[in-house]
Amino acid sequence: MNDYIVRGIAAGGQIRVFAATTRNVVETARQHHEMSPIATVALGRLLTGGAMMGTMMKNDSDVVTIQIKGNGPIGAMTVTADSKGRVKGFVANPQVMLPLKDGKLDIAGALGLGVLSVIKDIGLREPYVGDTILVTSEIADDLTYYFATSEQVPSSVGLGVLMNKDNTVEQAGGFIIQLMPDAKEETIEKLEARIKEVKSVTQLLEEGMTPEEILEHILGDMGLEILDKTPTEFYCNCSKERVAMAIMSVGKDEIDQMIEEGNPIEVKCHFCNTAYNFSIDDLKHLRELCEKRK
Template sequence: MSDYIVRATAAKGQIRAFAATTKNLVEKAREIHNTSPVATAALGRLLTAGAMMGIMMKNDGDLLTIQIRGDGPIQGLTVTADAKGRVKGYAFEPDVEIPANAQGKLDVAGALGNGILNVIRDTGMKEPYVGQTILVSGEIAEDLTYYFATSEQVPSSVGLGVLMNRENTVRQAGGFILQLMPDAGDEIIAELEERLKQVTSVTSVLDEGKTPEQLLEILLGDLNLEILDRIPAEFSCNCSKERVAKAVISIGKKEIAEMIAEDNPIEVNCHFCNSHYQFDVNELKEFLAAAR
């Protein structure tokens, strides 16, 4: 099954909903960054959330960045998504290995520790929107639920999961975001709370062969669920030698002159996709002429 996101409404517009299957893009991230199982789980959850939150944006040029910084051994995560289901990201310390938690599962909360969640929306305005909250659990889904409620004042429920195979490849990954609109009545809220109790694991539902549409059917089937559209999702980085060259030029004449003086080529690495770009001394001299 290809990765995709479903956008839907329920209860005559009182609930908006998103659900995604993201196994392939999380596996691609694992391969690119050679992440440990717990780092794959952490990064995979945030990539899934980022993909769904990205398509909430209105314009094709809008960009969403979610950053987590914690005092745990993984130190942090960064994910960037656009409005078309394209997402990329990395873990600060991708090879973290820690014991399982008390439930025998990958200890994402232990890997992240205590910290801060930042959500940055760049919509082309002079200043991007920045929302910040504390990590309430480190499990990411609960942290984003708290973020939506406190920073955006939108009561939400977020479910995220990554299931690993024994050989540490990704078996399943996906998630959902349900949000109550301002006109949601008490009966709808109570019904939704009962429904949410029926889904204790997103990856268990996906591992049964169910689709994102069927996941939403379990959650919202009796509430006039209406599927609006399906958006392909993928791990995609837009870096290129030209874009990296512009970044090198932007650091200024003094720094570029120092690189030239060392008389060696430089290599620049993209954090998001682990691509490497080399620039020789002649190229650096061209950058020096273009720099301010």
């Protein structure tokens, strides 16, 4: 099944909803970064949440970046998504391993204490930045807290990644359910009761539920309407030209030093781990371009 995100409303527009299936997204990330199971689940949750948050953006050029910086052994995680369902991400330590905690992967232990930052680039002079603390370091709760404190939108976020015994991804997905400003008290109470009854997202995925079925399971008789369906994929827009621009940005002196050392260089993209090689002739050409820019 191809990955996709659905967007909808319920209770006559008092609630807006998003749900996603992201198995291929997370498996692609696992392969690119050769990640351990715990890193795959952690980044997979953030990729799923980021993909849904990307589709909340209004314009084609809008981009949302989510960063988690904790003091745990996994280090920092970064995910970037756009309004078209394209998402990419990486972790600082993709091979992190920890003992199981209560029979489960210890995501909170891997992340530790820290900060979650959401950066929205919507074409203004300065991007919007919202920072919140990690409340549980389980990612879904942390995004729920972000929406409540930074955007003042009461939300419920559920994210899950299920691994196979061979460490490939079996299932991944999640939901974001948000109350709109005009939500009535009875709607709020009913939704809160429904959310409390929800099993873990992992269990819903294990049962083979589609995004539509997950939302139907939660919202039931609350007048769910699916408005649209957007394909989602792990997509990186890196290229040798973009990497060349990054090399040029370090300046002529740094490039001179690379040339003097007499060895070709390899530069890897953080997001997809693709390696780009630059020969001495390539570096000399970039140096010439630096000179012409003066």
